[in-house]
Amino acid sequence: MTTPTTRATRASQGKTARKHIPRSAHATWLPSVDRPDPVAVLERQGRDRLTELLPVRYARMAASPFAFLRGSAAVMAGDLAASPHTGLTVQLCGDAHLLNFGLYASPERALLFDLNDFDETYPGPFEWDVKRLAASVAVAARESGHPEPQVHRAAQEAGHAYRTHIRGLARKGELAVWYERIDADSLLPLVRSAGARRRVESSLTLARRRTSLQALGKLTETVDGRRRIIHDPPFIEPAGASDTAALRKIFSDYRSTLSEERRLLLDRYRFVDAARKVVGVGSVGTRCFIVLLAGRDTDDPLFLQIKEARKSVIEEHLPSGPYVHHGHRVVAGQRLLQAASDIFLGWMTGPQGRAFYWRQLRDMKASADIAGMTPPELRRYAHLCGTALARAHARSGDRIAIAAYLGGADTFERAVADFALAYAAQTTADHAALCAAVAAGVVTAAPEA
Template sequence: MSTPEDRAQLGKGARKRVSRSAHGRWLASAERNDPVAVLERQGRDRLPELLAIRYGRMAASPLAFLRGAAAVMAADLAAQPHTGLTVQLCGDAHLLNFGLCASPERALLFDLNDFDETFPGPFEWDVKRLAASVAVAARENGHSEGEAHAAAQAAVHGYRAAMRRLAGLGELHVWYERVDADSLLPLIRSSRGRRRAESSLTRARRRTSLQALGKLTEVVDGQRRIIHDPPLLEPAGAPDTACLRKIFSDYRSTLSEERRQLLDRYRFVDAARKVVGVGSVGLRCFIVLLAGRDTDDPLFLQIKEARTAVLEEHLPSGPFIHPGHRVVAGQRLLQSASDIFLGWMTGPQGRAFYWRRLRDGRKSADVAGMNPAGLLAYARLCGTTLARAHARSGDRIAIAAYLGGANTFDRAVADFALAYADQTVTDHATLGAAIAAGVVTAAPGV
């Protein structure tokens, strides 16, 4: 087994492949694919009646476009030299894919919350996507270029500082590292900001299955049913409901024994198709209502289609053949405390799905309302959280040695972030032109 000194030398040796300052470069190559063509290729096997919603949501702003264009950025990152220092990537470390979530013990944590694109790859790809999203968000909030650069650099600094700290800790200490939501309040300086954060925490704690029961269901002929709110929420037809009942046992088999026994205490009540996210729109997604002791003891599960990760065509094969297994294993590895009902299975026509609890305290920050100081602090927190996630799978000592004690890497990635923010504005305009020309159809505001 390599010593810490050997691992540190491995990280420093990666600077010969890609210097830290080299990460600041971004220039689209002449062979770069048209971003709309990339999105259309993704949409070929999605539900066609929902694609207009996806394009409408992405057309809303450059930040929304970037959120839905993980495949576009994956190709751009793959065209650049990389360090070869591999971690389990989130694959979509966009600023809006961090937030609050509840642990199995019902503690509220701050963590990554989207893992559809998780895959092993170079650590800096996640860092660059986070920094780019911070820069785009800063511009949309009306911040100056200097403030946008500072916020992006803060995200990278948070990552580097946390990775260097974690490199000095033992394995179990790193594994059990987490960010408790209540510990965030002392970091907020203004009384107004603290009040907003406390309000956000309160709302997140209320985002449970019981709260969802009142919002997502109604009583029809004495039976609890999921409401009809097309096109975003539509009751599953008889064939889909029968299929979900049938595949429920396959999903159950991927849980540990004690969790299967817990799940067996619930009975199937109703199911509906649900539209979620931005980049995910068009994928097959359902929610299932289960009842435990009685109808006031609900459990909502979400069943979402899992596809090939956007990173897979650019990287060596990963350890999992089943896309749902890939998502579940990646989430369990990256999150400090994962949902106890995470599982996967194969559905009709060989489609892969994964299951998880709906809501469960999840809440993202209101990035659009952040002033420069607030966004800078939040970006640093996201960078710190991303380092914690990466340290559970990658060689944290090698990565820390590569990053070093100076801010060379921080400044370079912040430079990249602003350049890629320019690219995102151009790509967003390209989508707008395609919509105007009728190449793709968009349904704004849905």
Template sequence: MTTPADRAARGKAARKRAPRSAHAFWLPSVDRPDPVAVLERQGRDRLPELLPIRYGRMAASPFAFLRGAAAVMAADLAAQPHTGLTVQLCGDAHLLNFGLYASPERSLLFDLNDFDETFPGPFEWDVKRLAASVAVAARENGHGDPAARAAARAAVAAYRTAMRRLAGLGELAVWYERVDTDGLTALARSVRRRRRIEDTLTRARRRTSLHALGRLTETTGGQRRIIKDPPLLEPAGASDMASLRKTFSDYRSTLAEERRLLLDRYRFVDAARKVVGVGSVGTRCFIVLLAGRDVDDPLFLQIKEARTSVLEQHLPSGPYSHHGHRVVAGQRLLQAAGDVFLGWMTGPQGRAFYWRQLRDMKGSAEVAAMDPEGLRGYATLCGTTLARAHARSGDRIAIAAYLGGTDTFDHAITDFALAYAGQTATDHATLGAAVTAGVLTAAPGV
């Protein structure tokens, strides 16, 4: 049996493979892939009519570019030495992929909320993406580099501190860790900030399927139908509708028995294609309206295409051949509590999809409105949350030993984050130049 001392020794041994101070450096290699070429390759199997929306959203700002450029950063991270300390990575752990959602017990939790790129890999890849997103956001908010550095360091220090605390806990204690609303309000050091957090919580509690019924549907010919809002929300065509009805029954088989029974109490009403996010634009995504007891008892589910993770070409093979299964399994590993309707299936043309609730008290922070103190607090929360997620699947004792009790790792990742924020600004300008030159077509503001 491997003892905690053995596991700690393994973590410290990883410092020889990837010294903590070595994480500080970022210098693009001479054969670094062109970021626009990376995006174009991703677009080859996406819906071509939606790609201008993706490029338009990414061109809006450096932070928007970072959100859509997970594949670009994955290649950059793979070119650097890594620890070999494997966890289930989120794969896209930027600031806006954390947020609020409802647990099955109807408590509001704060956690990671996007898992399209989840894959087993070195723990520090998620930490670097989080820290880089903090630095990019701080610069975009006009905070200046000292404030950007302080916010990025707060995220990394919180990760290290939380991981070292979790290393001392038992297995069940770690598994049951979560960040609830008490943890959020504890961050507020002023009445104004506390009110802002409470407003965010109130809005999240309102975001339910019943609330969505009034916003996303209308009554036509005595029937509830999802509204048209092209190009972002389009009625599903006849072939898509037939496929969705078929895959609905296939998806059902991936749920636990009691949840199948619950799902069976709903009937299929309508479906529509929906454009979501930044990096996901162009992938196939639908929403489905179901009705339970009556038409005023709705359930909205989202069906999202699951594609190859941007991390896969840079890492050893993962345990799942079905990408929908990969996403669902990764989410269940990383989140403190899961969506009761989370499942997967194979859809038209053999494409992988996963299903989840569209709105279940989901809410996100307004990062663009944060002052330096607010961003530091939010970065701290995200770093703590990421450590909790990693501790569920990786060797927390080895990772904690690698990180150590000093701030060596904190400063190194912070230096990387500031340097990579500069790279992101350059890549964003490259995308803008490609749009101006007509190499890519962008639809801004959509």
């Protein structure tokens, strides 16, 4: 992702992109005549997943249109790729919906707000992330029963925050942009009502408590004097002798992707237990494990998550990226997009040549309760997410070109809001198609979840 050398040339590149795709053109969403069936797209994704977990995935996605949106990044990627794009490339999150933003701890133990999911990260046109964010705002607002003008206003707010913040970052120097971050304590001034302030303060308190030590009490038990991960099938199951042996064997490969001082820290822990864990919505069926390590003693735990890294859903629609190993792609993308990243973030190749990445299972992570937000609260949260997304994109793409493309008027965000409402209707229809497929027995949904 090289950029032109002068500010004027970079700005000119952004303005030239308007000739290829005017900002107002982002308002359009019309499904192509050969648009793939959304259920077929999901079934195709499931062919190389753990078959016994697919009913869990379908059940979780069938719960609501927003749950469907969360799990159908592949569907939306195909839809976005079917339309012209600006060609202004950034490192995309690839799945920038509202619940893929949240709180987490920096290595310095500061609580930050940022993007927090990078399974689909890949270089691509900046507006794909903005449109997915805005669409998720619209779906969430409709699901909460907000009036239609408020739905549009909230979706537009995400685009407005993105545009204004990236224009501000375009005026800053490189180091200032790189050091930019959103500290969690800065969230409180955004909250107006006393009730909402209490909810935010409670979220911050809970996030600070979500550590490996807290997980030790929740996820483990002592059996015959030995600490082990609690079994809760099908969501948490023993790793099995072969999987455990494989995890031990590949541990050194993961270790080699860490910096030297972090290898030394990791070496102070010993392996205690491992289990397979079901995570998320769209990720259900991929191979995911949690590993319990002990440091000074059994009351000094470290939980690591090992998650399968598959081909990004947007990769098939764009030119080849810089990473052959998908675990490396996820880790590199996270380090590039986040203001600060987990010290144990690393990758390796597992059994059958599958790519995996490692990270801490809990490190003061927390997400917002968007279902309980009033229209003003959702607008402010959409603004916060749009701001965080602009900061992430500014680290990898040409923020000056993007800022020049977006301009000083509100044309882009109004167009994106129109798109968001149209795509929210498409998501509702796709969700209904999945529910119909479940009812007809085309796909099986577990009675959980």
